[in-house]
Amino acid sequence: xxxxxxxxxxxxxxxxxxxxxxxxxxxxxxxxxxxxxxxxxxxxxxxxxxxxxxxxxxxxxxxxxxxxxxxxxxxxxxxxxxxxxxxxxxxxxxxxxxxxxxxxxxxxxxxxxxxxxxxxxxxxxxxxxxxxxxxxxxxxxxxxxxxxxxxxxxxxxxxxxxxxxxxxxx
Amino acid sequence: xxxxxxxxxxxxxxxxxxxxxxxxxxxxxxxxxxxxxxxxxxxxxxxxxxxxxxxxxxxxxxxxxxxxxxxxxxxxxxxxxxxxxxxxxxxxxxxxxxxxxxxxxxxxxxxxxxxxxxxxxxxxxxxxxxxxxxxxxxxxxxxxxxxxxxxxxxxxxxxxxxxxxxxxxxxxxxxxxxxxxxxxxxxxxxxxxxxxxxxxxxxxxxxxxxxxxxxxxxxxxxxxxxxxxxxxxxxxxxxxxxxxxxxxxxxxxxxxxxxxxxxxxxxxxxxxxxxxxxxxxxxxxxxxxxxxxxxxxxxxxxxxxxxxxxxxxxxxxxxxxxxxxxxxxxxxxxxxxxxxxxxxxxxxxxxxxxxxxxxxxxxxxxxxxxxxxxxxxxxxxxxxxxxxxxxxxxxxxxxxxxxxxxxxxxxxxxxxxxxxxxxxxxxxxxxxxxxxxxxxxxxxxxxxxxxxxxxxxxxxxxxxxxxxxxxxxxxxxxxxxxxxxxxxxxxxxxxxxxxxxxxxxxxxxxxxxxxxxxxxxxxxxxxxxxxxxxxxxxxxxxxxxxxxxxxxxx
Ligand code: SF4
Numbered sequence: 001x002x003x004x005x006x007x008x009x010x011x012x013x014x015x016x017x018x019x020x021x022x023x024x025x026x027x028x029x030x031x032x033x034x035x036x037x038x039x040x041x042x043x044x045x046x047x048x049x050x051x052x053x054x055x056x057x058x059x060x061x062x063x064x065x066x067x068x069x070x071x072x073x074x075x076x077x078x079x080x081x082x083x084x085x086x087x088x089x090x091x092x093x094x095x096x097x098x099x100x101x102x103x104x105x106x107x108x109x110x111x112x113x114x115x116x117x118x119x120x121x122x123x124x125x126x127x128x129x130x131x132x133x134x135x136x137x138x139x140x141x142x143x144x145x146x147x148x149x150x151x152x153x154x155x156x157x158x159x160x161x162x163x164x165x166x167x168x169x170x
Numbered sequence: 171x172x173x174x175x176x177x178x179x180x181x182x183x184x185x186x187x188x189x190x191x192x193x194x195x196x197x198x199x200x201x202x203x204x205x206x207x208x209x210x211x212x213x214x215x216x217x218x219x220x221x222x223x224x225x226x227x228x229x230x231x232x233x234x235x236x237x238x239x240x241x242x243x244x245x246x247x248x249x250x251x252x253x254x255x256x257x258x259x260x261x262x263x264x265x266x267x268x269x270x271x272x273x274x275x276x277x278x279x280x281x282x283x284x285x286x287x288x289x290x291x292x293x294x295x296x297x298x299x300x301x302x303x304x305x306x307x308x309x310x311x312x313x314x315x316x317x318x319x320x321x322x323x324x325x326x327x328x329x330x331x332x333x334x335x336x337x338x339x340x341x342x343x344x345x346x347x348x349x350x351x352x353x354x355x356x357x358x359x360x361x362x363x364x365x366x367x368x369x370x371x372x373x374x375x376x377x378x379x380x381x382x383x384x385x386x387x388x389x390x391x392x393x394x395x396x397x398x399x400x401x402x403x404x405x406x407x408x409x410x411x412x413x414x415x416x417x418x419x420x421x422x423x424x425x426x427x428x429x430x431x432x433x434x435x436x437x438x439x440x441x442x443x444x445x446x447x448x449x450x451x452x453x454x455x456x457x458x459x460x461x462x463x464x465x466x467x468x469x470x471x472x473x474x475x476x477x478x479x480x481x482x483x484x485x486x487x488x489x490x491x492x493x494x495x496x497x498x499x500x501x502x503x504x505x506x507x508x509x510x511x512x513x514x515x516x517x518x519x520x521x522x523x524x525x526x527x528x529x530x531x532x533x534x535x536x537x538x539x540x541x542x543x544x545x546x547x548x549x550x551x552x553x554x555x556x557x558x559x560x561x562x563x564x565x566x567x568x569x570x571x572x573x574x575x576x577x578x579x580x581x582x583x584x585x586x587x588x589x590x591x592x593x594x595x596x597x598x599x600x601x602x603x604x605x606x607x608x609x610x611x612x613x614x615x616x617x618x619x620x621x622x623x624x625x626x627x628x629x630x631x632x633x634x635x636x637x638x639x640x641x642x643x644x645x646x647x648x649x650x651x652x653x654x655x656x657x658x659x660x661x662x663x664x665x666x667x668x669x670x671x672x673x674x675x676x677x678x679x680x681x682x683x684x685x686x687x688x689x690x691x692x693x694x695x696x697x698x699x700x701x702x703x704x705x706x707x708x709x710x711x712x713x714x715x716x717x718x719x720x721x722x723x724x
Contacts, residue, residue: 063409085208085291087331091408094328099443115192115209122327145188148181150321151397152448153328161177162321162397165454 003136005117006105006127008143010136013129015055015076017109034078037062040070048073057109060088064096071102078129081110090123097124097154114142124154171232171542172317172462174282181325182279185286189213190272197269212292212330214285215271223592224266225288226278230298230316230340231259231545235532238543240281242528248274253528255513255521257585257636258337259297259545260288264592286324291332293323293404297339299347300546303463304554306502310359310367312342314459315396318451322397329404333411333419336404344665349547351375351384351667352639354421355403360390367393373403373433374425377633381669382422387434393456398448402440406433466540466555471505476558483562492576492614493565507558509539511551511568512575512583516608519601520586521549530571538564547636548585550578581623581690582608585636589629589646590653596629598646598653603627603682610683611690620690623703624663639663641704642689643670644682655682659689659715660707671712674720685719692718 004013017034024042033047034055040047047054055076056067067077077096079089089108096102107127108120117128121143130136150161174182189209196206214225226241233241241261245253248270249263256262266274278284287294296319303311319338323329329336341348342359350356356372368390375384391399403421410428412418425433484491499508511531513521523531531551535543538560539553546552551573556564568574577583584607587593589600604627611617628635629646637643643658655677658670677685692715697706707715 084205085331086413087291087329088409088413090328090331091405094405094447095409095443098447099440113205115205116331119325119327119330146181146184146325148177148184149327150181150324151326153326154447161181162318163449163455164175164177165452165458 002129002132004107004127004129005136005140005143008140010140017057017078020059032075034076037066040067044070044073055105055107057107058092060086064092064100068100071096071100071104074104076105076107077102078107078109079125081108081112081116084111084113084116090119093120093123093125094154114139117142118145122149122153122155171234171313172229179279179282182282182284182286185213185284185325186272186275186279189275193269193272208290208331210268210271211290212287213271213275214288215266215268216289217268217594221265222268222271224263224271224274224285225256226261226263226283226285227288227295228259228261228283228545229320230296230302230313231300231547232313233543233545234281235535235541235543237281237283238528238532238535240277240283242525242532244274244277245525245528251525253523253525254519254588255523255545255549255551257547257549257587257634258295259300259547260295261545262588264588289335290330291334291336292330293326293332293336293338296320296323297337297348297353297547299341299343300544300552301347301499301508301554302342303465304501304503304506304508305343305345305347306500307345308343308502309361310342311460311463312340312348312357312359313463314456315342315357315359315369315393316340317459317462318397318455319400322400326404328401329408332404332408333413334416334421336407336421338400346663346665346667349636349639349663349667352377352381352636352663353384355400356384357396362390362392369393369396371399371403374422374430375667376420376422377636377638378420379417379631379633380420380422381633381638382426383667383669384422385425385430387430387437394450394452395445396451398445398450399437399441401444401448402437405440405444406436410436465503468503468506468555469557471557471559473504473558476505480558480561489569489576490562490565492618493569493574494561495618496576496578496580497574498561501555503555505558507556507561509553509556509561509564509568510546510578511553511573512577513550513573514577514583514608515572515575516582516612517605518572519588519591520584520604523551527571527573530567531573534564534567548578548583550583576614577617579622579624580617581611581620581625581642582617583624584608585624585626585640587628587632587634589627589635593629593634595632596646597631597648598629598655599679600627600629600635600644600646603644603646603655603679606679606683607686610687620694621700621702624661625686636663637661638669639667640670641707642686647676649676653679655679657685657689657719659712660704662704673712674716688718689715 053075057078339348339353352375358370371388372384544552590596624640626640627644661670
């Protein structure tokens with residue numbers, strides 16, 4: 001099983017991810033299933049009726065608006081970063097959390113590395129599938145890169161500095 | 171000006187430590203070129219034609235004298251004794267070694283400076299009117315809001331991997347000296363009928379390959395709502411801006427594709443969320459920001475007496491008189507003046523200064539202007555708070571340093587990008603063209619007679635030299651591997667910003683001074699009374715200029 005950073009720990013990934021090429025007519029494998037949007041759209045009723053949790057993963061070109069009516073039925077949303085420089089997923093995460101109140105697991109997958117996960121976490125991601133050729137233990141340090149933040153976000157480690165009202169050390 | 175408290179300093183120190191680690195990982199081969207590229211760009215480090223280039227942020231153009239001295243130190247020890255001021259009020263060093271950059275950043279951090287987000291597809295340094303706080307026509311000082319925007323945008327977790335770079339400019343006065351209409355977001359401070367402060371919000375302006383004047387999407391945004399609204403604009407852009415094509419990825423293309431109304435509707439929809447998640451600025455927060463930009467301890471100066479003394483000094487020195495006319499401006503406090511130091515001396519690349527000049531300017535700032543200096547987007551420096559009775563002695567000191575060329579706002583006050591001499595994206599050199607024009611038009615009487623003319627030069631479509639918004643814009647183009655120059659006329663920065671119109675076929679470098687000469691001759695022949703170049707151009711149009719340059723047969 002692949003390793004995952006979840007809530008700040010390294011854990012084994014207990015989800016089975018079906019890729020976008022998975023035959024939409026094929027029988028579903030057992031276990032917790034993380035399915036592509038096309039499979040969800042094709043077999044939603046069947047996926048919900050199983051006695052195992054289901055999640056949806058979105059490509060960066062698939063806006064989460066497409067799953068807004070699914071959020072109550074799923075336990076996990078994963079957002080793919082095809083390359084680290086495609087930053088749409090940061091806003092998708094915030095829309096999912098802040099606008100639609102999604103409270104389940106929100107996972108970053110794809111080109112996810114140490115230098116991005118501090119930012120991703122603040123946008124509401126709580127699990128990270130670090131790129132396969134990188135060491136997740138090393139990446140874990142990325143979550144601690146800064147001890148302070150200026151602005152509010154979905155997750156604030158501390159009160160944002162922007163909210164300072166009194167001058168100190170002036 | 172803004173001073174860091176222990177929290178700002180800690181964040182900056184953590185950033186230097188992070189970048190040092192990233193550089194080490196790259197040098198050990200643990201980060202690929204492409205991965206490290208994105209990280210070094212967010213720390214201002216480019217790899218240029220000849221060597222790396224490090225761009226350092228000067229938030230909204232404000233510098234303290236000790237920061238200038240530190241820049242001089244860096245120029246001397248890590249560069250070849252030069253620094254280059256850019257059209258975004260930043261400063262660049264051209265010869266740092268990649269391995270030494272973490273050390274340079276640590277030196278900068280010790281004077282509260284950095285290179286965070288000076289490149290890469292993120293929110294860049296916010297720029298402002300260089301006369302903020304001292305301009306007589308000011309509605310309100312832009313700098314406290316710029317500082318709040320700086321803090322909001324620094325390491326913003328959501329907007330670090332945008333489709334493209336993102337530039338915000340703020341202007342607090344009636345005249346627009348921050349070119350707000352050609353920025354991704356331009357903000358103009360306005361007051362509503364009840365006297366409350368707010369912003370006119372302009373989006374989708376820009377230069378580059380597809381120049382556009384921005385569109386106002388909100389006439390009045392109450393000041394406390396500023397950051398939530400900016401966050402909504404950026405969220406729309408980050409989700410829907412194009413990422414498939416480098417030249418189509420700026421926000422202006424999105425605004426154009428959606429139409430201003432649909433774009434505004436999407437922003438307002440996101441704003442329903444962001445006005446909840448981004449707490450409105452409280453009066454105390456705004457007050458805190460303002461408290462860093464209070465007026466310095468001005469002295470009571472007898473304005474009438476100094477006017478008399480200045481008039482006497484002008485009568486004895488023509489050179490001083492010229493300098494006063496062009497380089498010294500009115501201040502909102504009687505008895506004070508705003509002095510612009512020209513970095514446009516013939517033979518020196520526009521915006522370049524030496525380490526010694528930087529130190530001298532630092533000394534002058536301490537002696538004459540409360541220890542502060544501002545950088546202008548025209549690539550000059552400003553001493554904003556000079557007592558008028560000391561103008562003459564200041565002039566003598568600046569003149570000795572080669573910074574008193576009396577040409578501010580004139581033909582030879584050329585905005586010029588580094589171009590083909592340094593920049594790896596260039597189509598053509600720009601610095602030698604600037605110099606050739608300065609050499610040809612070196613007669614001060616003639617230049618003063620011509621009056622206000624902006625001449626700007628960019629070495630390629632990226633338009634770092636703002637050529638579109640100059641009355642005479644020059645763009646380097648590549649014609650079958652040879653360097654040519656295209657001229658446009660009639661552009662303008664300011665409240666009535668306009669983009670120039672292309673004159674016609676381009677010219678070889680050696681022909682440029684002659685061509686500019688023909689354009690100027692036509693203006694002088696056609697102008698009515700004391701009409702400016704722009705006014706004449708707007709009255710007669712481009713055709714007479716085409717005839718004058720290409721002949722009747724064009
Ligand atoms: S305009 Fe072009 S040549 Fe000039 S600095 Fe910008 S990218 Fe380089």
